[in-house]
Amino acid sequence: MLGIGRTGWIEKNTPECGPLDALVKPLAVSPCTSDIHTVWEGAIGDRHDMILGHEAVGEVVSVGSLVRDFKPGDRVLVPAITPDWGSLEAEAGFSMHSGGMLAGWKFSNFKDGVFAECFMVNEADANLALLPDGVDIASAVMLSDMVPTGFHGAELARVQYGESVCVIGIGPVGLMSVAASALRGAGRIFAVGSRPRCVDAAKQYGATDIINYRDGSISEQIAALTGGRGVDKVIVAGGDNDTFIDAVKICAPGGIIGNVNYLGSGDYVKIPRVEWGCGMGHKTIAGGLMPGGRLRMERLVSLLKYGRLDTSILLTHRFDGFSHIEDALFLMRDKPRDLIKPVVMIESD
Numbered sequence: 001m002l003g004i005g006r007t008g009w010i011e012k013n014t015p016e017c018g019p020l021d022a023l024v025k026p027l028a029v030s031p032c033t034s035d036i037h038t039v040w041e042g043a044i045g046d047r048h049d050m051i052l053g054h055e056a057v058g059e060v061v062s063v064g065s066l067v068r069d070f071k072p073g074d075r076v077l078v079p080a081i082t083p084d085w086g087s088l089e090a091e092a093g094f095s096m097h098s099g100g101m102l103a104g105w106k107f108s109n110f111k112d113g114v115f116a117e118c119f120m121v122n123e124a125d126a127n128l129a130l131l132p133d134g135v136d137i138a139s140a141v142m143l144s145d146m147v148p149t150g151f152h153g154a155e156l157a158r159v160q161y162g163e164s165v166c167v168i169g170i171g172p173v174g175l176m177s178v179a180a181s182a183l184r185g186a187g188r189i190f191a192v193g194s195r196p197r198c199v200d201a202a203k204q205y206g207a208t209d210i211i212n213y214r215d216g217s218i219s220e221q222i223a224a225l226t227g228g229r230g231v232d233k234v235i236v237a238g239g240d241n242d243t244f245i246d247a248v249k250i251c252a253p254g255g256i257i258g259n260v261n262y263l264g265s266g267d268y269v270k271i272p273r274v275e276w277g278c279g280m281g282h283k284t285i286a287g288g289l290m291p292g293g294r295l296r297m298e299r300l301v302s303l304l305k306y307g308r309l310d311t312s313i314l315l316t317h318r319f320d321g322f323s324h325i326e327d328a329l330f331l332m333r334d335k336p337r338d339l340i341k342p343v344v345m346i347e348s349d
């Protein structure tokens, strides 16, 4: 990112690596919708000559003197969020906000990202995850951000066995919320989206009902399908501030709305007063940035390793070679209708 609205290639020095950190070279990377918000919407403010990217699988090049568990040559999953684990926020259980709200998101935000020949991972022992042999590299890149974010939506909504869930937005993040809801034992799962490729994927991940938000209001469609009752849990992974109007309407009393969507404009989120029970409806709204951390990442890896989750369904576009990172980024910006996620395999350069 050269500046807001401008991208290009730049030369930089190899990043500094402290005693707890590791230098990693990418084996595969993927651009995120957040990279698009960052460059073309100026979502995190002006940034100059900042390397983008926060989704990668890589190989450790070197480690700091205090790193115990990783060594050069190890294949690793690199999470999008790499907190400071010694912070008070981490002690409180919210490591993603270490150093300030959302500040656990460092790559392509406060420091250079992973679209580079080499990048630095802070606190390697706490933030990296070993990738066992036999786990496909391209599939594993989806564990950096798409899987933990989508899964966090289901965690925020506290999806339980047999509950009805509505996932609003079925891009890669929402699709992983559908998959997480199914893994957590949800009964009926409504998926809201319009693109046929995403709709097909949602069905594969366990959606029982599809709602096309372009065909009319989400809340009216859900009301018609549930006899006016609504759903136990709502996960928001797409839409905008107005989407909360529908989310609150379809959430049954006592329900929870888990938001992982980035709300990029407007000063306020809209909560409809009457449907929120005039403030007394016991409808909880929770929103969160994905948690990082080695423990969580290695658990997610095990879902791939033991065949519980197939992220290859997300990978609609594949590029071979470092130089194609730019093509993948532009593809993510332009979002052709058949795109779910692109992946760039670096090693084949």
Ligand code: NDP
Pocket (backbone or CB within 6 Å): 032, 033, 034, 037, 145, 149, 168, 169, 170, 171, 172, 173, 174, 192, 193, 194, 195, 198, 213, 237, 238, 239, 240, 243, 259, 260, 261, 262, 263, 288, 289, 290
């Ligand atoms: P996509 O753009 O790929 O998907 C968005 C989805 O929302 C699509 O299914 C789209 O439908 C649907 N949608 C669009 N408009 C509406 C609407 N008005 N009502 C209902 N649904 C709508 O995004 P991603 O899956 O890549 O990312 C989702 C969000 O998650 C982004 O805002 C991203 O920035 C954020 N994010 C958050 C993170 C976190 O830690 N909390 C981390 C990573 C990403 P259609 O089929 O028509 O395209």
Ligand code: ZN
Pocket (backbone or CB within 6 Å): 032, 033, 034, 035, 054, 080, 145
């Ligand atoms: Zn992201």
